[in-house]
Amino acid sequence: MTGWQQDRKADGGGIVDRNLIYMTADSLDEARRIGRHLVVERLVACVNIFEGMQSFYWWEGAVQEDREVVLVAKTRSDLVPRVLEAVKSMHSYECPCMVSIPIAGGYQPFLEWIDRETASGDERAPAV
Numbered sequence: 001m002t003g004w005q006q007d008r009k010a011d012g013g014g015i016v017d018r019n020l021i022y023m024t025a026d027s028l029d030e031a032r033r034i035g036r037h038l039v040v041e042r043l044v045a046c047v048n049i050f051e052g053m054q055s056f057y058w059w060e061g062a063v064q065e066d067r068e069v070v071l072v073a074k075t076r077s078d079l080v081p082r083v084l085e086a087v088k089s090m091h092s093y094e095c096p097c098m099v100s101i102p103i104a105g106g107y108q109p110f111l112e113w114i115d116r117e118t119a120s121g122d123e124r125a126p127a128v
Contacts (some may be wrong), residue, residue, distance in 0.1 A: 017102055018114050023087060024053070024068045024097040028053030031069040035088050042119035043083045044073040074114050077102070 021044070028051055028111035035047035050070040075083055080100045089096055103111070108116050 001113055009021055013027060018106075019077050019080055019103060020101045021071075021073040021075060021080065021083055022097070022099045022101060023071040023073070024055070025071060026092050028069050030090075030092055031071050032098055034073055034087055035073070037084060037090060038073055041086065042081060042117065043079050043086060045074040045114040045117035046074045048072045072086065074103075077116050 023034070025034060028049070031049045035049055036045040038047055048071070050072075053068045053070050055064075055066050055068045057066075073083065077100075083096050084100075088096060
């Protein structure tokens with residue numbers, strides 16, 4: 001496919017890590033609040049929200065069953081610690097699901113878009 005790229009630096013040296021961050025939230029309102037904050041602060045380029053997930057998990061010695069909302073964010077690997085810190089500070093769960101998954105490759109214009117739309121260093125977007 002034209003435009004497909006293994007995730008490498010433009011100068012050909014080393015890998016530029018871009019990541020998907022998979023998260024869950026208790027409600028659509030919580031997911032929207034977290035997702036919007038991450039985008040406004042330019043910690044991520046995009047957040048997708050999926051409602052209606054059914055979860056089964058162990059918690060405090062018993063199997064639990066709940067409805068949750070999934071968030072998937074796209075960002076650069078150097079921003080992952082800041083994303084996780086921001087999500088933890090806003091999240092209602094004691095132990096929120098936050099998993100960073102490296103992007104091995106993809107459509108080059110999309111990967112470049114992630115870079116352009118996320119903050120560099122301490123940059124922050126103006127308040128919206």
